[in-house]
Amino acid sequence: MIGKISKLRDVAVAKIKEAGSSAEVEELRVKLLGKKGELTEMLKDLKNMAIEERKQFGQEANALKNELSEIIEAKFKELSANDVKKSLSSGSNFDISLPGTHYKLGSLHPVTIVQKEIEKIFTGMGFNIVDGPEVEEEFYNFEALNIPKHHPARDMQDTYWLENGSLLRTHTSPCQVRAMQKYGAPLKVIAPGRCFRNESTDASHENTFFQLEGMMIDKNxxxxxxxYVMKLLLSEVFQRDVKIRLRPGFFPFVEPGFELDLNCMICGGKGCPTCKHSGWIELLPCGMVHPNVLRYGGIDPEEYTGFAFGLGLTRLAMMKYGISDIRVLNSGDLRAMEQFSVR
Structure with a gap:
């Protein structure tokens, strides 16, 4: 078998050196090293050899494979250089040495960049990423989140209703209920996605925006x-210390509930249209999961507790990149997007 390796080497090297075009070299490469190539077929006989013979044959075959790969690569480069010389000497109008046409590549949207960063942070803490439908059922968007019919809390979210009784989801919290029903407890999930509300647009409000809801449920x-989780999140996102405040807030699906506000990074807390001249941006509603929500998710509130939060991805992107008007992010203006995004 060792003799076959040596014979194959002599024949292969000679044929590669004689090749007059890149197509011929590629044909030889496939014939020698491809999935059904001559060397590959030889290696199939390894299983029929004794241990010592198998070891020696394997070493010789691998050495030949590496040698032929180097010779083939060198031949490709030689033929390519010859093509350039022929083109230049023939007086052709086409100069093969000129750089090619530059095609502009697309780039990621600022919200997408922030979303990917946050997903990386949370998956590093053991959270799973879940998703859900944008056209949602009333039960998951409201009732399962402790917002029954005719409850005043529904007025907090101006909703787009559809003729079939469904609605465009006003937050990604329904994904949390679906996750509880599917996976049970303990549970650590985040749910990023697009949301819709019938809002009057201004510098800090849009009718289409992105949120990221999160939930952790376990004992104690x-x-x-x-x-702790919220502080770790914001310090990782902004890569520096940020000024925040935590104040009581009402949300039907948590008890107690809090508003986590971020010192406006557009004006440095002095007051501007983005923060409605308050110096603070409402960024992260959060709180302990309401027992009724746990029950709707099929989890016993006597055994488990948990916290939940809702992060405005769109507003976070505004703070991270210093975008003073939220409407820029949905404008479709590539000139505006390219200065913030990366490939």
Whole structure:
């Protein structure tokens, strides 16, 4: 078998050196090293050899494979250089040495960049990413989140209703209920996605925006766990210390509930149209999951507790990149997007 390797080498090297075009070299490469090539077929006989013979034959075959690969690569380069010389000497109008046509590549949207960063942070903490439909059922968007019919809390979210009784989801919280029903407890999930509300647009409000909801459920989960995770998240996103404040807030699906505000990074807290001249941006509603929500998700609130939060991805992108008007992000203006995004 070793003799076959040596014979194959002599024949292969000679044929490669004689090749007069790149097509011939490629044909030889496939014939020698391809999935059904001569060397590959030889290696199939390894299983029929004794251990010592198999070891020696394998070493010789691998050495030949590496040698032929180097010779083939060198031949490709030689033929390519010859093509350039022929083109230049023939007086052709086409100069093969000129750089090619530059094609402009697309880039990621600022919200997409921020979303990917946050997903990386949370998956590093053991969270799973879940998704759900944008056209949602009333039960998941409201009732399962402790917002029953005719409850005043529904007025907090101006909703787009569809003729079939469904609606465009007003937040990604329905994904949390679906995750509880599917996976049970313990549970750590985040749900990024697009949301819709019948809002009057201004510098800080849009009718289409992106959120990221998150939830952690386990035994003995407390507000201290919530604060730790939120601080870690914001420090990782902004790569520096940020000024925040936590104040009481009402949300039907958490109890107690909080508003986490971020010191406006557009004006540095002095006041501007983006922060409505308050110096603060409402960024992250959060709180301990309401027992009714746990029950709707099929989890016993006597055994498990948890926290939940809702992060405005669109507003976070505004703070990260210093975008003063939220409407820019949905404008479709590539000139505006390219200065913030990366490939």
């Amino acid at each position: 989960v407390s507000i201290a766990n919530l604060i």
